Amino acid sequence: MIEVQAHTGALAAAFEDYGRRFPEQAAAAADFAALLSDPRDPFLRERLDGHFTASAWLVDRSRTRVLLTHHRKLGIWVQLGGHADGDSDLRAVALREAEEESGLAGLRVAPDMFDLDRHWIPERKGVCGHWHYDVRYVVHAGDSEAFVVSEESHALAWRDIAAIADDSGADASLRRMARRWLSSGKGDEAG
Numbered sequence: 001m002i003e004v005q006a007h008t009g010a011l012a013a014a015f016e017d018y019g020r021r022f023p024e025q026a027a028a029a030a031d032f033a034a035l036l037s038d039p040r041d042p043f044l045r046e047r048l049d050g051h052f053t054a055s056a057w058l059v060d061r062s063r064t065r066v067l068l069t070h071h072r073k074l075g076i077w078v079q080l081g082g083h084a085d086g087d088s089d090l091r092a093v094a095l096r097e098a099e100e101e102s103g104l105a106g107l108r109v110a111p112d113m114f115d116l117d118r119h120w121i122p123e124r125k126g127v128c129g130h131w132h133y134d135v136r137y138v139v140h141a142g143d144s145e146a147f148v149v150s151e152e153s154h155a156l157a158w159r160d161i162a163a164i165a166d167d168s169g170a171d172a173s174l175r176r177m178a179r180r181w182l183s184s185g186k187g188d189e190a191g
Contacts, residue, residue: 055081056098106142
């Protein structure tokens with residue numbers, strides 16, 4: 001219980017920090033903080049009026065490409081990620097999901113939240129539609145970039161970040177993350 005409280009306290013501070021760093025998403029950060037303070041566990045997928053998920057903006061060693069999945073259930077290209085399933089350490093969830101869905105080893109997760117996105121998941125196989133409150137972190141690839149497609153994906157692909165930023169057919173949140181990445185200068189940093 002103490003570990004959960006430490007993680008939720010750190011998340012509350014991180015949401016506040018995120019709202020300051022990205023004022024255009026301050027309202028979203030406040031919504032995420034409100035979910036965090038809900039007495040019903042927001043880290044469980046069974047909480048169908050909304051729950052936390054975590055994703056990885058998994059960049060290659062050159063910092064010019066991101067690994068995307070053609071999601072089996074959603075049928076669209078998105079970043080790797082998944083449900084918290086009771087884990088309040090969303091950084092660890094993002095890293096675990098990136099490892100599980102890509103088969104890559106030696107991944108490193110950045111400390112700060114990179115993006116927040118609340119999106120609707122439609123009804124599927126008897127589970128009613130619900131909101132995902134997705135907390136996204138930058139994850140850096142290790143020495144090998146040879147991924148393995150998991151059962152959760154139709155396919156995986158390294159995509160050029162600049163091309164995503166300019167792709168009007170790409171998911172809006174992917175374009176937002178690509179533009180944020182490019183404007184941050186992180187693609188210019190050494191590995």
